Amino acid sequence: MxxxxxxxxxxxxxxxxxxxxxxxxxxxxxxxxxxxxxxxxxxxxxxxxxxxxxxxxxxxxxxxxxxxxxxxxxxxxxxxxxxxxxxxxxxxxxxxxxxxxxxxxxxxxxxxxxxxxxxxxxxxxxxxxxxxxxxxxxxxxxxxxxxxxxxxxxxxxxxxxxxxxxxxxxxxxxxxxxxxxxxxxxxxxxxxxxVRNGAIARLAIKISDFYLTVADLATDDAVAPHIPPSWPLHMRTKANYYEAVAQHRKGIECTQNGKFGEHITRLQLADATLRKAQQDMSSSQSFWTSTPIINDALQRSVNDLQELIAEQLASAIRDNDTVYMDVIPAASQVSAILKFEIVKxxxxxxxxxxxxxxxxxxxxxxxxxxxxxxxVPFAVHQAISVYVDRKDLILKIDIMKKIKELDDECNSTLQTLGLPSSLEALVQPTGLPDSILAKAEEIQHEGGCEALNKMFENVEMLSTKNAALIDEAVNELGKEHDEDERLRRRFQLEWIRPTSISLTSHLLEKGDKLSETLENARNADKIVKEKLNNWSRLIDLLSLPEKAIEQSIPSGTTTSSQGDVGDEVIKCLKDLVDECNENIRDRQRILDEAQSIHEQDDISPLVLRRASELSAGSSTVKIETSQFDPLFTTELGKYSDLLSQVKKHSQNQWMLLNKIQDANNEFVAKRRGNMEVSRREKALQNLEQAYLKFKEIRTNLVEGIKFHSQFSKALVKYRDICVDFVMARQIEAVDLSREYETMENNPFNV
CATH class of the missing domain: 1.25.40.280 (alix/aip1 like domains)
Known part of the structure; x- marks a missing residue:
């Protein structure tokens, strides 16, 4: 062999x-x-x-x-x-x-x-x-x-x-x-x-064919750098050797069939092939030494077979000349040996x-x-994530964002026109308008500036806690790194475990990203605090009893009543403003309904069932996220009616705001100028603006508390992973230190 x-x-x-x-x-x-x-x-x-x-x-x-x-x-x-x-x-x-x-x-x-x-x-x-x-x-x-x-x-x-x-x-x-x-x-x-010689020959010629193929592949630039330099010669030699083996065995079969001349031809072919192999091996010897680079066992096999064939060839020629006198065919006249590939x-x-x-x-x-x-399989988890992203997109962009844009456009237009304050200042020259009373009651019910300040204190507390979690995690990694470096300096080359930085780089990168996210959130918190400081005086005013609020607002005069404007103009403008406010309330209903559907919209059971159908119970079937698209389309259909309602609001609002603009122009043109009415109108507008800022600040703080609370959970997990890693490394360090210390104390103990 x-x-x-x-x-x-x-x-x-x-x-x-x-x-x-x-x-x-x-x-x-x-x-x-x-x-x-x-x-x-x-x-x-x-x-x-x-x-x-x-x-x-x-x-x-x-x-x-x-x-x-x-x-x-x-x-x-x-x-x-x-x-x-x-x-x-x-x-x-x-x-x-x-x-x-x-x-x-x-x-x-x-x-x-x-x-x-x-x-x-x-x-x-x-x-x-x-x-x-x-x-x-x-x-x-x-x-x-x-x-x-x-x-x-x-x-x-x-x-x-x-x-x-x-x-x-x-x-x-x-x-x-x-x-x-x-x-x-x-x-x-x-x-x-x-096994009979003919089969042996057919097996051997296929071996030669295999080695010829790999010898050619071995010289390719993509292959040669990755194999020992002796391999191409090894494979060419084997190809020649097994071709000679095939001819030798086929020649023996010829003698068994009475083809003595062909036997000689095949022995001659085998001999020529082996001489070629010998020549290749000789030319491969190093310039500095006579030691061939070919394997000793292979060289012996080639030499032994060549000696055997030389003996058999001489004997065959002698026997044919004296006994058989069979015609010796040319090499080109003997049939090729059929290849018998028995492996795959x-x-x-x-x-x-x-x-x-x-x-x-x-x-x-x-x-x-x-x-x-x-x-769950990652493809299923990914599919669920894709659906969650799509339903979030519908809720946050197509519904929430669109509704906010419509509401902001509506409120901005009314504020720019001074509505409804200009109407209320004229229609009700004394006392508090019902709209201001309702806004004041809402602010008082929600706790006013005191509640906002407490919410901001909660935001600051959560923010400080989150910063401490990041610091704790990073400090633990830093301590572990310092200890690993100390042990590395002590044991030097013997300390062969991976460096801390090679194992913690991803954790440190994660820590940097978390710190950056927290810093951005804290900057946003500062902006909210500044808004609260700027509007706290007017928000506090709306938190006072009705009498105190009324006393802070200038009164108009009965002479500046709406008579010159006309009841019909006032009623038209008031109805349009009421319709605008009703639309805002209707959009809030749409938003509440969408959020309710979104919260209950869990597609996980349907995705798992669909995945089971796609795999047909086989764990080897590859599942792609795109295969769930028909299911996603069906399930997202539950938002279609709400999207249609938002679209209808969007189409109708521009017409409504144009009507309000036209009606307000007529109202302003017919209203007689009066400084007392103007002062009252400005005071009411400030209270309207203070109410809107209260709602805006409160929404900001609710979002801030929600963010910091959820972010805290992620930071706790990050901290725990860092602590677990450090603890495992400490245990490993203690064990390795003891092992190395034992070796130092007993240098001859193997």
Missing amino acids: TALLSIEGKKTDPTAWTPFIKQYIADSYAESPDQYGDDCTTIDQLRSQSVNLPSHPNVLTRLQQYYAQLSQIMTKFPLDIGIQFCWYPINGSGSNSVGHKNGYFEKACVLFSIASMYSELGCSESKDSAEGARQSCIYFQNAAGCFQHLRDVVTQEIRVSPPPDMEQKILTFLSTLMLAQAQECSWKKALIEN PVTPIIVTNPLNEMDLSGEDPKRLKPLFSKL
Whole structure:
């Protein structure tokens, strides 16, 4: 059996899933990450117990389990949850690692390691027995299948350019090389089992064909940098060797069929091929040494076969000259040996359908349990998020924003025209108008400036608490970094665990973003406080008893009554203003109804049911968000009537405001100027404006309290993740320190 080649497995830097998964669950799934602590521990253990380890069937099993769990995890999470996976090129073709924040990149590198381990196991099996050769053949076919699946499927999922040692051409090269060696093991098994010479020849000529293909691929610029320089010669030599083997065995078959002349021709062909192999090996010797770079075992095989053929050729020629006297055909006249390809790429089921190899029902204790099974598939989670975004868009943009624009336009127009204050100042020259009384009662009911100040104090308290949470988290990370640097200086090169900054960069980036968000919110809070200070005097006035408010407003005179204006003009303008206010109240009803529908609009059960229908119960069917669009369209139909009502308001309001403008122009033209009425009108307008500012400030403060309260929950999760990370690092540091201290105290204790 000539020398077989194994593929070096890829090496990687240590990486922990746990902090990133917990952070993502906390941010995106609105669930406590603590309930997935065991799953996080398991995935970290699987990685550390399978990568960077020597080949062994048990290690291969763990690698396959890690690959299967990766496939499961990628249905729950997006490809980038912040983890930087760093893997090194094979065969020392580059000293720097290649890293991507991409779960599919990790999956691709793990599959490469699985294929490599299959190749190593194929080489390690004994070929002295038929069973050993058969098992080696299976391993090499599995390796070929894994490299092929990596090329055709997994690297297509990465969505970034694969590293140079996983480009299409090199994966084709590796897969074909594994098939060549699998065919070689089948040939060896046939030899052991004394299969007839014709079949042996057909197997051997296919081996030669395989090696010719990989020898050509090995010289490609995309392949050559990633394989040892001796491999192309190794493959050409094997191609020549197995061509000679095929001709030799076919020649033996010729003698059994009485074709003694053809036997000689085939031995001559075999001899010429082996001489070519010898010439290649001789020319490959180093200038500085006579040691050939070709494998010793392969060189011995070539030499032994050449000696055997030389002896048999001399004997065959002598026998034919003296006994058989058969015509010796030219090499071009002998028929080509038919190729018998007995191998093919065989991809393990756990690679092609990893989820099918898991115990999804939870009823089989012998099968692999899928991690994070309680989380809905990421595609479903994403679909729910898409629907939530769409319904939020309808509520916040198409309804809330549009209604606010209409209300603002309406209020702005009335304020610009001095309505309804100018009407009330003329119609009711003394006392408080009903509209001002209603506004004052509302402000008093809601607590006036005292309530607003208390709300602002609540906002400040929440803001301060949130700032403290960020500081606590960042300070914990800073302390851990300082302690790690201290231990690194103490133990120097022996302190080989990843640096703090390499593991916490994403947490620090998250902290910076959270700090920036909080600072923006605090600046907005200051603007609200300034508005409150500017309008507090007039808001306090509306909080006084009716008599006190009335005394603060100038009175008109009975002589400046509406008689000169005309009851009809006043009534027309008053009716239009009332209609405008009624529209505002109707839009509030629309908004309340929309918010109620929005709060109860949970599409999760329908999406899960639809996902089940799409997958037909199979966990391997890929679900795309676009497949839920018909369901989204149907469910969003519940907002259609409200959207139509808002659109109708939008179409009608411009006509109403134009009528109010025209009626007010007529009202102003006919109203006689009177300073007392003007002063009263201005005072009423100020109270109207103060009421609107009270409502605006109160809305701002309610939103501020809501923001800081929700933001606090996110900050608590962020703080807890940082604290958990620091605690885990501290425990790890204590254990490592004790281990190194023991080694220092007992330097000869291995």
